[in-house]
Each structure stands twice: as structure tokens, then as C-alpha cells.
Amino acid sequence: MQKAKVGLIGLAVMGANLARNLAGKNISTLVFNRTAAKTEQFMKEFGEDPCLQAAYSLEELVQNLERPRKIILMIQAGAPVDAMLDTLTPLLETGDIVIDGGNSYFEDTRRRSAKLAALGMEFVGMGVSGGEEGALHGPSLMPGCSEKAYVQLEPMLQAISAKAGDDGKEPCVTYIGTDGAGHYVKMVHNGIEYADMQLIADVYTVMRQALGMEPDEMADVWDEWNKGELSSYLVEITADILRKKDAETGKAMVDVILDVAKQKGTGRWTSMSALELGVATPTITEAVFARNMSCYKEERTALETVYAELPKTLEEAACCRKETFTAEEKKQLLQDLRNTLYAAKICAYAQGFNLLGTASETYGWNLQMDKISRIWRNGCIIRARFLDDVSDSFAKQAGMKNLLFSDFFAEALKKGRAGWGRVVALAAEGGISVVALSSALSYFDAYRTARGNANVLQAQRDYFGAHTYQRVDREGSFHTEWMK
Numbered sequence: 254m255q256k257a258k259v260g261l262i263g264l265a266v267m268g269a270n271l272a273r274n275l276a277g278k279n280i281s282t283l284v285f286n287r288t289a290a291k292t293e294q295f296m297k298e299f300g301e302d303p304c305l306q307a308a309y310s311l312e313e314l315v316q317n318l319e320r321p322r323k324i325i326l327m328i329q330a331g332a333p334v335d336a337m338l339d340t341l342t343p344l345l346e347t348g349d350i351v352i353d354g355g356n357s358y359f360e361d362t363r364r365r366s367a368k369l370a371a372l373g374m375e376f377v378g379m380g381v382s383g384g385e386e387g388a389l390h391g392p393s394l395m396p397g398c399s400e401k402a403y404v405q406l407e408p409m410l411q412a413i414s415a416k417a418g419d420d421g422k423e424p425c426v427t428y429i430g431t432d433g434a435g436h437y438v439k440m441v442h443n444g445i446e447y448a449d450m451q452l453i454a455d456v457y458t459v460m461r462q463a464l465g466m467e468p469d470e471m472a473d474v475w476d477e478w479n480k481g482e483l484s485s486y487l488v489e490i491t492a493d494i495l496r497k498k499d500a501e502t503g504k505a506m507v508d509v510i511l512d513v514a515k516q517k518g519t520g521r522w523t524s525m526s527a528l529e530l531g532v533a534t535p536t537i538t539e540a541v542f543a544r545n546m547s548c549y550k551e552e553r554t555a556l557e558t559v560y561a562e563l564p565k566t567l568e569e570a571a572c573c574r575k576e577t578f579t580a581e582e583k584k585q586l587l588q589d590l591r592n593t594l595y596a597a598k599i600c601a602y603a604q605g606f607n608l609l610g611t612a613s614e615t616y617g618w619n620l621q622m623d624k625i626s627r628i629w630r631n632g633c634i635i636r637a638r639f640l641d642d643v644s645d646s647f648a649k650q651a652g653m654k655n656l657l658f659s660d661f662f663a664e665a666l667k668k669g670r671a672g673w674g675r676v677v678a679l680a681a682e683g684g685i686s687v688v689a690l691s692s693a694l695s696y697f698d699a700y701r702t703a704r705g706n707a708n709v710l711q712a713q714r715d716y717f718g719a720h721t722y723q724r725v726d727r728e729g730s731f732h733t734e735w736m737k
Contacts, residue, residue, distance in 0.1 A: 258284035259409065260314045260324040262337065264291050267381070268327030269299075271354065271413070276304035285314045300649055311341055321348040323406065328669075330357040338365060347373035350402055354381045356519055359440060360432035362397065363616075366432040375402035378432070378483070380439020382633035383415065391415035393624075393633035394426035395442070397435025397618075403428045415632025417676055425628040430618030437526075438625060439606050444523025444537040446634050448601035451540035451689040453491055455592050460675060460694035462565070462685050464583055468505035472496040474587060482595055482665075485637030514544045523608070530611045534604040541691040565685040567680060586621070586679075589672030596669035597693035603656035604696065610654070623647035657700055666697065709722040 260270045264286040272295075275282040278689075285308045286292045296307045308314035315322065322345060326337060334353055341351065343507045351369065353362065353376070362378030369376040380395030381388065386503045394414050396403060405492040411424040419601070429435045475492035479485070488506070525536040547555075578586065581611055613620035626644040630636055646659035656662055677694050680687045699705060714720040721730040 254306060254317050256317050257281040258319055258323070259283070260285065260308070260312075260322065261327060262286070262314070263304040263326065263327035263722055264295050264342075265327065266385045267354075267388045268325075269295055270385050271392075272305065272326070273302075273389070274300055274389050274413045275409070276302045278409075279304055280409055280412065281306070283314055283381070285309070285311065294415075302682065309440065311344060315341075315344040321350060321405070322346070323350045323352065323409070325352045325354050327354050330355045331361075334361070334365070338369070342372060344436040345374055348375070350377060350405065351378040352379050352396075352406070353436075354379050356380075356439065356443075356517065357436050358522060359397075359437040362436045363433040363435075364592060366398070375399060377406065378434075378436040378602075380429075380435050381653060382439060382442055382629075384684070386632065387415065387632050387718055391425070391629065391632050393628050393636070395429050395430045395438045395628070396426065397433055397437070398429060399431060412584050414628075415636075417627070417630035417632075421619060423627070423630075425630065425632045427624045429619070429625070430613070430616075430620055433616070434618040434620065437616075437618075438609065438620070440522050440526070440611055441520050441612075441631060442635060443519035444534070444541075444608075445602055445605040447520035447523075447544070448604070448689060448693075449485075449487055449539040449598060449635055450538045451543050451602065452536075452550065452594055452597050452693070453487060454543075455490070455687040455690045456590050457495075458687060459586075459590060459680055462467045463679060463683060463731050464586060468495040468507055470480065476692050478591055478594075482608045483598075483637075483638065485593065485635060485639065487637075501613065508682075511550070511567070512547060513550050514547045516541070516544045520544070523605075526612065527604075527608050530608065530615060532604075532611050534608055535696050536601045536689050536693045537604055543688050583695065586676070589676050592665075592669035593673040593676045593690060596666050596673050596697070597690050598639065599656060599662050600697050601689070601691040602639075606647075607655050622653075641670075655700070657697070672713055 258281045259275060260283045261268060264272070264284060272284050281304045283306045284292060284295060289309050292307050292309060294713055299305055308317060315566065318324070326334060328334060328337060334355065334357060338351065345637045351374065351446050355443055357378060359378065366376040366378065371466040375398060376398050377398035379397070381392050383392035387393070391414055394410050395461050396406065396410065410426045412679070415425040417423045429438050457471065460471050472492045472495035475488055475495065479492060495505065495507060498504065499506050499509045503511060524534060524541050527538070609620050609622065609625065612618065623644045626640045626647065630640045643656065646656065646661050647653060650659060653659065657666070673694055677687060677691045711722040715722050715732055716735045719732055721732045724731055
């Protein structure tokens with residue numbers, strides 16, 4: 254067997270597609286799966302490619318790789334990764350590189366990096382975004398490791414990554430930072446993804462419950478929006494989803510799918526990290542809560558009966574509407590929805606990048622926001638035209654604390670604020686839940702308000718716990734005897 258340039262362990266869909274991607278770029282790849290039958294099936298389907306070879310033991314895999322060995326793990330996150338490393342590392346040598354391409358928790362990655370470094374080996378925690386299609390045709394890659402390891406991996410990672418830019422040649426991969434930085438950035442990417450998806454779902458809800466639009470009509474609107482500032486993968490597939498019919502019933506697919514959304518945990522991790530680091534990410538967190546709420550299907554169904562006299566749509570809300578929308582009102586509301594989605598999206602990304610900035614300072618990663626946003630322009634789920642402007646904003650306004658300070662996005666937020674308020678108010682009056690849109694609005698309004706209401710909170714803390722407070726008119730900490 255001719256020695257391969259890279260080994261890949263784990264031949265589930267993501268691993269199999271990444272192996273095919275590597276081979277397609279003329280990178281000789283040696284694959285291994287714990288279940289030999291899976292390896293045999295893979296080779297039966299794709300083994301004609303001369304760049305694909307198979308190993309049926311870890312010893313065989315290690316013996317047939319070029320030195321320093323490069324091995325990609327595409328296995329289930331958590332304990333399986335530790336178990337694999339315990340078995341694999343005794344077979345490796347100083348300088349060998351192990352890459353974890355799964356959705357591992359970043360603290361686990363930091364621990365594993367330190368463990369392998371003590372053995373003289375390199376450990377890379379690499380976020381891989383784009384799903385199974387991305388893995389095959391080009392994902393967005395977020396490697397966290399030593400710079401020495403990245404230099405060795407860069408040609409291979411650039412070859413298999415998605416490409417972006419005006420010429421379609423810019424690799425969607427860059428050096429992220431040390432130890433857990435890559436998996437952390439991927440985690441926050443997924444948190445933003447949760448928010449982006451929920452914002453779209455909220456807008457769909459207003460279209461359906463307030464305007465009474467049917468899926469085909471909504472699909473036309475989403476198609477139109479995808480031609481402008483909202484152009485993105487998620488907007489594109491929303492139009493496709495709304496247009497799809499169920500083969501059995503002939504109904505729109507969205508009308509036969511149960512309204513229960515699952516999750517794998519990366520959004521929750523994002524919110525947990527934000528809480529730990531003291532960063533406000535309300536829209537991301539509300540998107541996680543929305544998925545939790547969706548799972549209360551039985552309770553929600555029961556409570557709809559309990560509160561049947563309350564409106565669930567604008568049509569039912571006599572306090573809100575006395576007649577249906579005119580054509581002009583409908584046109585205006587759709588324009589408001591477009592501006593609202595764009596403004597709320599800016600705030601969701603602002604929260605994500607703000608969290609990345611704080612994590613960078615906390616963990617010493619020196620994350621480059623302009624570069625991160627550039628590698629998200631293609632290959633990943635949140636890929637969007639919008640990210641060009643995000644990258645430009647961070648590049649032009651060095652040291653920018655939050656995306657809301659961007660001169661470019663400030664204009665869009667000013668333009669969209671009035672309609673945003675109308676949409677959220679209309680939904681609230683009609684009993685329509687739009688948790689992400691309303692959360693993003695509150696975030697924006699709170700962030701742009703110089704004097705908020707925390708003075709009351711701090712007074713309460715001082716009243717019941719003597720926690721002290723600061724004053725607006727002089728320096729120092731103060732306490733009041735509130736009961737006197």
C-alpha cells in the first residue's frame with residue numbers, strides 16, 4: 254500500500270463526504286471505520302478513486318501514512334473522541350497531527366490540546382460547517398491549533414474548503430487561534446445560526462397569521478428578498494421549503510410537518526458561555542428557548558383551549574384590527590418585515606461577534622473578526638451576502654467593540670427601526686409570538702440608550718443586601734440605610 258497523505262477515521266455521512274472531497278482534490282486519503290462493514294461499503298461505492306485507500310485497523314492506518322502523520326477524526330463528540338485518542342496516541346510519534354472535525358465542546362478541545370502537546374503531538378480542534386453537502390463540495394473550516402500545525406495543514410485545508418469572493422477563489426478557511434478557538438468559533442457560528450433561523454420563523458409566522466398568506470405566496474416574497482440585502486442560504490432554502498408539496502396529501506410540506514424543533518446542543522453551549530462571560534446574547538438565547546418551547550407540544554395544545562377566548566391571530570384580535578389589510582397596508586407590512594428581518598439579523602450577528610470578542614480576550618486567542626466573517630461567506634449554513642459588509646466593517650473600523658457601531662449597519666438600523674416596532678407591536682396585539690424579533694429589538698433599544706433602568710436594580714440590591722451602588726455625580730461606592 255502506498256503511503257497516504259492523510260488518514261480519516263469515521264465514515265458516517267460527514268466523514269465519508271469529507272474523504273471524497275479530499276480525494277477529489279488529489280489528496281491521497283486512507284480511511285478507517287470502527288465497523289469494518291462500513292469501510293467495505295464505502296470502498297465498494299467509491300474505491301475506484303485512486304486517491305482513496307482503506308485500513309482495517311488503527312495500526313494499519315498509522316503505518317501507512319506519510320510522516321508527520323495527519324489524521325482527521327470525524328466521530329461523535331464527547332467520550333468517543335477521548336476513547337479514540339487513548340487508543341490512537343500510543344501508536345503515534347512526536348510531531349504527528351490529530352484533527353477533530355466534530356462538534357466538540359471547546360473546553361474539551363483545550364484539554365485534549367494540552368494532553369497531546371505534553372506527548373509532543375499537535376491537536377487541532379476544527380469547526381466544519383456546511384453539513385453533508387459542504388463536507389463533499391467545500392465546507393467553511395475553522396481550525397484551532399498552534400500556528401506550526403496550521404502551516405503544515407494549510408495547503409490541504411485550502412484545497413478542500415469552500416471558495417468565496419468576487420473571483421470565487423478565496424478559501425473559506427483561516428487560522429483561528431490556539432487550542433479550543435476553532436471549536437469555539439464554530440459553536441458561536443451555530444448560535445448565530447439558531448438566531449437566524451428563528452428570526453426567519455418569526456417573520457413566517459407574521460406572514461401566515463397576520464397577513465393570512467399561503468405558502469406559495471410567501472415563497473415568492475422570500476425569493477424576491479433573496480435578490481437583495483437578505484440574500485443568503487437560509488433565505489434561499491426558506492423559499493424552497495415553502496414551495497414544496499407533500500407527495501401524499503398534496504398539501505404544503507410546512508403544513509404537514511409537526512411544529513417541534515430538535516437541537517444538538519451547540520446553541521445551548523453558546524448561551525451558557527455568554528452567561529459565564531457576562532455577554533448579552535438575548536436573541537441567540539431566545540432562539541434556544543424557542544426550540545425548548547416547541548417541544549411542549551402537548552401542553553401548548555392544552556393551553557390553547559384554556560385561553561381560547563384570547564386572540565391567536567390579528568384577524569381574531571378585535572382590539573387590533575377591525576378589517577382586513579388593504580393592498581397598500583399589506584405592501585407596507587411586507588416592507589416593514591423585510592427591514593425588520595435585516596435589522597434583527599444585524600443584532601443577532603452583533604451578539605455573536607461580541608461574544609467572540611470577549612472570549613478572545615478571556616482565552617488569549619486574538620480572534621480576527623474580519624477574517625472569521627470572510628470564511629463564513631460560503632460553505633457554511635449562515636453564508637450570506639451580508640457577511641461581506643460585516644467583514645468590511647470590522648476591517649475599516651479597527652477595534653470596533655460591537656457591530657452596532659458600524660457606520661454601514663447604523664444606517665440600516667435607523668431605517669428599519671420604525672417598521673420593526675410596528676411589526677413587533679402588531680404581533681403582540683394579535684397574540685403572535687415573535688420571540689427573536691422582539692428580543693433583538695429590545696437588545697437594540699437597550700444598547701442605544703445611555704441611561705437605562707439598572708439604577709432601580711442596583712437600589713434594590715443595596716436595599717436587601719447592602720451591595721452598595723455608584724452615583725452619577727461623584728466617584729466611589731455608596732450605601733443607603735433604606736429603612737430609616
